[in-house]
């Protein structure tokens with residue numbers, strides 16, 4: 001066997017798709033521009049969060065608390081779950097990486113819907129696991145019976161994204177319970193609830209209610225969306241102790257910074273104020289969806305802080321039209337465009353472009 005003349009990364013890395021981040025708003029002199037491409041919270045953090053960040057900044061010569069003690073204590077009190085069931089990391093994307101690393105040998109399978117969150121195939125591939133993608137239905141829903149059927153000998157993890165990023169619908173409690181009854185108990189089922197605070201109507205339920213007698217269930221959440229800390233990178237999961245411990249074992253030591261820990265505790269303390277803002281985003285979502293439907297668009301149920309237009313081949317043209325008008329949206333190849341519900345002025349610009357665009361889908 002010949003010796004390579006340069007370092008060779010693991011072969012699995014050749015299969016890692018690139019994460020395409022939402023582009024920043026394009027600056028055009030004399031015209032406001034808005035970023036509706038990353039599902040961020042349009043509101044700056046509450047004063048208490050900014051103050052906590054400021055205070056923590058004065059001690060960044062010290063390492064953070066490796067045990068995330070204050071974060072786990074605050075989450076434990078808020079969720080009524082023992083701290084042993086918690087794992088925090090630098091965003092829920094990091095938790096996904098750790099979880100796949102903890103449960104998948106090379107060649108094991110991770111089953112998830114597609115399209116769904118684009119971090120999923122990356123988290124699988126960097127760990128040498130295989131992605132098994134189960135198409136969403138025509139109305140952008142998880143096809144949970146098909147996903148259960150896709151679970152095979154080598155499946156170790158299933159990811160359920162609810163509401164689904166980027167298409168929007170949420171799974172119901174009954175659907176999820178039926179699904180969990182089908183999946184073998186050694187397969188980890190992650191319910192990614194990144195947008196749970198935005199769900200309204202009969203789809204709204206707390207996946208933690210299903211945790212007690214299901215040792216393979218993982219409920220994953222983030223501080224990046226409703227809690228407005230996208231820039232600080234904090235996510236957490238709740239699972240039975242052996243699963244949570246396996247994820248914590250893979251986490252980077254000192255991963256969650258002291259600033260992020262302090263902000264998390266402050267944001268959890270400001271929950272009422274933050275949920276009031278979520279209410280405003282949901283009201284805007286209703287306005288955006290109603291207006292789009294009046295304009296003649298057909299769109300799936302929007303339960304997150306974003307809407308999905310399945311524009312197909314017209315996807316790049318629509319994204320360019322938005323960009324030229326001053327809003328950056330998130331195009332997905334020739335599938336469609338995801339548009340974050342942002343500040344009312346930004347939504348108005350998007351709605352104007354959508355109203356003028358033909359053909360509508």
Ligand SMILES: *Cc1c(COP(=O)(O)O)cnc(C)c1O
Pocket residue numbers: 039090091092093094117161165192194221222223224225230233234235
């Ligand atoms: C935004 C998002 C997350 C959050 O990821 P972080 O790493 O916590 O910022 C997780 N899952 C989905 C589906 C998302 O859209």
